[in-house]
Amino acid sequence: MNANDVQEPCAARGAADFCLSCVLTSGLLIAAVVASFAYLAIDFGALFSADSAAAMGKFAISFLPPDLDPEFVRKTAWGALQTFSVAMVGTLLATLAGLLLSLPAAGRQGVATARLSRFLLNLLRSVPELVWATLMVLVAGLGPFAGALALALHTTGVLGRLFAEAIENAPRQPEQSLREAGSGGVPAFLYGTQPLVWPQCVAYGLYRLEMNIRMAAVLGFVGAGGLGQMLYYHLSIFQQAQAATVLIAMFILVLAVDALSDRLRKRMASV
Incomplete structure (x- = not known):
C-alpha cells in the first residue's frame, strides 16, 4: 500500500472533523451574539441619532479647557x-x-x-x-x-x-x-x-x-x-x-x- 493512500483519507477525515466543529462553534457564537443583542434591546436609532450626537458633543466640550490652576x-x-x-x-x-x-x-x-x-x-x-x-x-x-x-x-x-x-x-x-x-x-x-x-x-x-x-x-x-x-x-x-x-x-x-x-x-x- 502506498503511503499517500493512507495519508489522504486521514487528511480528508481530519479536515471534515475540523470543519464540522468549526461550523458548530461559529453557529453557537453567532446565536449567543444575536441572543445578547435581543436581550439588551439596544435602540441603535436613538444611539446614533443627531440629538444624541449633539448631547455627547456638548458634554465633551464641557471638559475643556482643563483646570490648570x-x-x-x-x-x-x-x-x-x-x-x-x-x-x-x-x-x-x-x-x-x-x-x-x-x-x-x-x-x-x-x-x-x-x-x-x-x-x-x-x-x-x-x-x-x-x-x-x-x-x-x-x-x-x-x-x-x-x-x-x-x-x-x-x-x-x-x-x-x-x-x-x-x-x-x-x-x-x-x-x-x-x-x-x-x-x-x-x-x-x-x-x-x-x-x-x-x-x-x-x-x-x-x-x-x-x-x-x-x-x-x-x-x-x-x-x-x-x-x-x-x-x-x-x-x-x-x-x-x-x-x-x-x-x-x-x-x-x-x-x-x-x-x-x-x-x-x-x-x-x-x-
Missing part, C-alpha cells in the same frame, strides 16, 4: 502618587502571596494541597476588584489601604495561577539532575527551576502592575482614595474642568508606568 495641579499630582502607591503595594503583596501559593498549586506538595491551593486562587480571582474594595472599605475604612488590600486579594488569585502554570511548564531535567546529585529539594528548586521561571514571573508581575494602575484609579469610586475618588467627586458636582485635569493625570500615569514596564522587560530580555 497650580494648587489644583499639585492636588492632582498627589492623587496620582496615591494611586501609584496603591497599585504598587497591592501588586507587591499579591506577588509575595502568589509565589507562596504557586508552589502547592503546582503540585509540589501533594494532590490534596494542590487542589486546596487552586480552589483558593480561583476564589480570590473570581471576585472582582470592585467587590473586594467594597468589602475592604467596610473592614479597613475609607482610604488607600482598602484599595491596596482589594488589589492584593484579586491579584493574588491571578498571579498565583500564572506562577503555578509557569512552574508546571518548566523543564524538570535541571532540578532532577540536582536531586540525583544529592541536592536537597529546596536548593534543587532554587538552582534548577527558579532561574527558568523567574523572568516569566517578573513579566507577569509587571503586566499586573500596569493593570492595577488602571484599576486603582477605578477603585477610588468606592472610596479607596487616589485619582478615582477625585474624579468621582468632581463629576458628581458637575466640575468637568477639574475632572478633565484628573483624566489627563490618569493618562500620563498609565503612559509612564507602561513605558517603565516596557524598558524593564527589554532589559531583562537582553540579560
Whole structure:
C-alpha cells in the first residue's frame, strides 16, 4: 500500500472533523451574539441619532479647557502618587502571596494541597476588584489601604495561577539532575527551576502592575482614595474642568508606568 493512500483519507477525515466543529462553534457564537443583542434591546436609532450626537458633543466640550490652576495641579499630582502607591503595594503583596501559593498549586506538595491551593486562587480571582474594595472599605475604612488590600486579594488569585502554570511548564531535567546529585529539594528548586521561571514571573508581575494602575484609579469610586475618588467627586458636582485635569493625570500615569514596564522587560530580555 502506498503511503499517500493512507495519508489522504486521514487528511480528508481530519479536515471534515475540523470543519464540522468549526461550523458548530461559529453557529453557537453567532446565536449567543444575536441572543445578547435581543436581550439588551439596544435602540441603535436613538444611539446614533443627531440629538444624541449633539448631547455627547456638548458634554465633551464641557471638559475643556482643563483646570490648570497650580494648587489644583499639585492636588492632582498627589492623587496620582496615591494611586501609584496603591497599585504598587497591592501588586507587591499579591506577588509575595502568589509565589507562596504557586508552589502547592503546582503540585509540589501533594494532590490534596494542590487542589486546596487552586480552589483558593480561583476564589480570590473570581471576585472582582470592585467587590473586594467594597468589602475592604467596610473592614479597613475609607482610604488607600482598602484599595491596596482589594488589589492584593484579586491579584493574588491571578498571579498565583500564572506562577503555578509557569512552574508546571518548566523543564524538570535541571532540578532532577540536582536531586540525583544529592541536592536537597529546596536548593534543587532554587538552582534548577527558579532561574527558568523567574523572568516569566517578573513579566507577569509587571503586566499586573500596569493593570492595577488602571484599576486603582477605578477603585477610588468606592472610596479607596487616589485619582478615582477625585474624579468621582468632581463629576458628581458637575466640575468637568477639574475632572478633565484628573483624566489627563490618569493618562500620563498609565503612559509612564507602561513605558517603565516596557524598558524593564527589554532589559531583562537582553540579560
